[in-house]
Amino acid sequence: xxxxxxxxxxxxxxxxxxxxxxxxxxxxxxxxxxxxxxxxxxxxxxxxxxxxxxxxxxxxxxxxxxxxxxxxxxxxxxxxxxxxxxxxxxxxxxxxxxxxxxxxxxxxxxxxxxxxxxxxxxxxxxxxxxxxxxxxxxxxxxxxxxxxxxxxxxxxxxxxxxxxxx
Amino acid sequence: xxxxxxxxxxxxxxxxxxxxxxxxxxxxxxxxxxxxxxxxxxxxxxxxxxxxxxxxxxxxxxxxxxxxxxxxxxxxxxxxxxxxxxxxxxxxxxxxxxxxxxxxxxxxxxxxxxxxxxxxxxxxxxxxxxxxxxxxxxxxxxxxxxxxxxxxxxxxxxxxxxxxxxxxxxxxxxxxxxxxxxxxxxxxxxxxxxxxxxxxxxxxxxxxxxxxxxxxxxxxxxxxxxxxxxxxxxxxxxxxxxxxxxxxxxxxxxxxxxxxxxxxxxxxxxxxxxxxxxxxxxxxxxxxxxxxxxxxxxxxxxxxxxxxxxxxxxxxxxxxxxxxxxxxxxxxxxxxxxxxxxxxxxxxxxxxxxxxxxxxxxxxxxxxxxxxxxxxxxxxxxxxxxxxxxxxxxxxxxxxxxxxxxxxxxxxxxxx
Numbered sequence: 001x002x003x004x005x006x007x008x009x010x011x012x013x014x015x016x017x018x019x020x021x022x023x024x025x026x027x028x029x030x031x032x033x034x035x036x037x038x039x040x041x042x043x044x045x046x047x048x049x050x051x052x053x054x055x056x057x058x059x060x061x062x063x064x065x066x067x068x069x070x071x072x073x074x075x076x077x078x079x080x081x082x083x084x085x086x087x088x089x090x091x092x093x094x095x096x097x098x099x100x101x102x103x104x105x106x107x108x109x110x111x112x113x114x115x116x117x118x119x120x121x122x123x124x125x126x127x128x129x130x131x132x133x134x135x136x137x138x139x140x141x142x143x144x145x146x147x148x149x150x151x152x153x154x155x156x157x158x159x160x161x162x163x164x165x166x
Numbered sequence: 167x168x169x170x171x172x173x174x175x176x177x178x179x180x181x182x183x184x185x186x187x188x189x190x191x192x193x194x195x196x197x198x199x200x201x202x203x204x205x206x207x208x209x210x211x212x213x214x215x216x217x218x219x220x221x222x223x224x225x226x227x228x229x230x231x232x233x234x235x236x237x238x239x240x241x242x243x244x245x246x247x248x249x250x251x252x253x254x255x256x257x258x259x260x261x262x263x264x265x266x267x268x269x270x271x272x273x274x275x276x277x278x279x280x281x282x283x284x285x286x287x288x289x290x291x292x293x294x295x296x297x298x299x300x301x302x303x304x305x306x307x308x309x310x311x312x313x314x315x316x317x318x319x320x321x322x323x324x325x326x327x328x329x330x331x332x333x334x335x336x337x338x339x340x341x342x343x344x345x346x347x348x349x350x351x352x353x354x355x356x357x358x359x360x361x362x363x364x365x366x367x368x369x370x371x372x373x374x375x376x377x378x379x380x381x382x383x384x385x386x387x388x389x390x391x392x393x394x395x396x397x398x399x400x401x402x403x404x405x406x407x408x409x410x411x412x413x414x415x416x417x418x419x420x421x422x423x424x425x426x427x428x429x430x431x432x433x434x435x436x437x438x439x440x441x442x443x444x445x446x447x448x449x450x451x452x453x454x455x456x457x458x459x460x461x462x463x464x465x466x467x468x469x470x471x472x473x474x475x476x477x478x479x480x481x482x483x484x485x486x487x488x489x490x491x492x493x494x495x496x497x498x499x500x501x502x503x504x505x506x507x508x509x510x511x512x513x514x515x516x517x518x519x520x521x522x523x524x525x526x527x528x529x530x531x532x533x534x535x536x537x538x539x540x541x542x543x544x545x546x547x548x549x550x551x552x553x554x555x556x557x558x559x560x561x562x563x564x565x566x567x568x569x570x571x572x573x574x575x576x577x578x579x580x581x582x
Contacts, residue, residue: 027276027515053406054518055527055544073516073527073544080425084516105406108552109544116240131233131581140241143539147245 002029002081010083014044030071030084035096038087042072042099050074050083053103058113062143066090068119072099089119091142098124116141198226201563205234209312209567212577216554216566223562228555232548235581243541247507248274249348251538255528256342258543259579261304264290264297265521266543267346269528272427273517274348277510277532280482285473286350287429292363292466293336293345294428294519295459299370300329301522302452302459306377309449309571313390318380325373328366335359348508349483350476360467367460367467374456381449391446395557395569398443405556406549409524411573414451415443421520428519433465448572482508507536523547523574545579 002010004024011019011031018037023030033041042053052075059069072085087096098121100106110121111130118139121127129136138145151161204215213234219227239258243251255270256263268290275282282290307322330340336355337343345352381387399417412419420437422430438454440447476483480499489496512534518527524546531540550573557573558566 023514025513026279027517028513030514052403054525055516055529055542057529057542057544059531059540059542071514071516071529073529077419077424082516082518103406104404105549105552108548112548129233131236133233140238141540143244147241 002083007031007083010045010048013048014041028084029082030086032086032088035087035089038070038072038085039097039099039102041085042074043102045074045083045085048076049078050076050081052077053099053105054082056099056106056109056113058117058119058141060117060141060143061088068094068117070096070113070119091118094119095122096120097122098127100124115139118142196221205231210570211308211575212580214551214570214575214577214580216570218563218566220563223564225558225561225563225566228558228566230551230554232551232577232580235577237582239582240541240543243538245537247536248510248538249503249507251541252347253342253344255541255543256344257578258582259521259523259526259545259547259576260341261301261576262297262521262523262526262579263342264293264346265519265526267344268294268428269517269519269521269526269543270530270541271346271348272519273515273528273530274510276515276517277513277530278348278482278508279511280349280477280479282350282428283474283477284429284471286475286477288466288470289351289355289475290346290428291430291433292463292470293333293343293351295462295466296329296332296363298459298522299456300326302456303329305452305522305574306449309568309574310381310387312567312571313387315381315384315387318377321373321377321380325366325370332359332362332366335362347476347483349479350474352476354475360470363463363467367464370460371457374453378453388446390565390568391449391572392444393442394445394565395561396442396444397553397557401556402443402553405553407524407553409521409546409550410451410455411448411524411550411553413437414440414447416441421518421525425518432469433462435459435462445568445572452574509534509536510538518544521546523576523579524550543579543582545582547575547577547579548582551575551580 007022007024007029011022018033018041020032053072054075055073057071059071061067061069066088068091069086069088074083089096096119098110100110108130110124113119114121114127115129115132116139153161199220201218201220203218204210205213215231217229218225239254242254252267256266258266303322303326307319310318333343334340336359337345337352399415402412402415416439418437418439423437435458438451440451484503485496485499490500510532512532514531516527516529518525527544529542530538533539558569
């Protein structure tokens, strides 16, 4: 990961009008940007040598606001370095532009973030649930979704569990 | 009699003149067939469902449907304390449990900022590489089985059994060993284990040659593999594909060499790469990787340093059993760790390691409590599987089965 000065340089290259802040710790360098600018930010990082998008994943900062977050883990194979990009969106308007047209690898990970957190990726070619059933309601990895919120189905109760048996 | 023979040869001629893969497709010319394969189908290596649109035998479209094995492991990990989450996380990719554990524990160690003892790093490397061999053996056996070569399966699983016995000896379990711990490994290797591993290392390269001899001159195998479903390195890179699949296309990207972790910089090994990027190269790269892994384990055993097998930081690792009877402090540490677990400073981390299928990346967000606020596994099977449509479209249905086998997706890792 870039050191603190390198991270500031990278953030300056992206542009102060899109960068909301930088985080530099012993184990992570992260740039948080405005959600609407994420496509151009990743393009600028690609120009700066970060040519691989390794992971896209959602996050819920409940109870902080804005709650939902998408992280993009970038890798530079030339600099042997990693940097992360983070965008945060409120839970009542969770829209982020999709990076799938530029980065085909983001296709399924974005679908997963939609499925698990309800983050809507605008411009995604095929934004459907991927891991949960198509008719599932709710976004199970949000922090306010209870664990055990799903009744366990046995043969003795399958007819009484709503939505399951006919 | 003669007419019959002539008819037969005519039939053979006609048969040879049919080359389905070269026939051009005219829109609206003929009917397309949509075929559902899976989720319960032996050729899909788990519960993977493929909706395939066929024109004759040629695949025009394929859409993988996943999620049949989704068990919510990432969610479950959020209600377990850091060290109690290791067993569930190991069950994601069920053929690479040491890698899952290593990715997760490495991430927590980065957040805690603790140093792993050298001996523990070497023990981790030994087990990771043995696990890599084990995973490749399962892959080779099942892939060859899909192509009808059942004997290879028996041989591969014979060696795999030997490896699982080694895992059982060092950790007590054959699968999901929970051997990698935060700060080191769970236990010292037992007496006699090193000799057993050396016995295995002595025979393994030879056995890998045996698999090669069985397959490399097998005409059916070669026809199913050579030149089938090739793809260039750049396209694979765009799709995020990592691991042997990428290296088979001639791209020598390997995190063990490029960004070493857990003392990988101490060992000499080569990175096998392919030239054509077809199924044969994907097979050959993995077979060569088995031999390289053997070399790494040999070097790690030769250079195994003395010292503790887990960090001596009592806030992270359990005190030794014998201290509990004599030391009040050890008893308190033990009690705190078992009941509440360790508290990890606030922060986020993404830790990536090179597994048998590519990059295993674990993201953890800690909110300062003893339970992770978010665990995400960037599983290589999940990302690599996205390449399926691009790889098989325009090829024969039978080639899709071969390609899917060679891609080696583990559905436990895909669905998590």
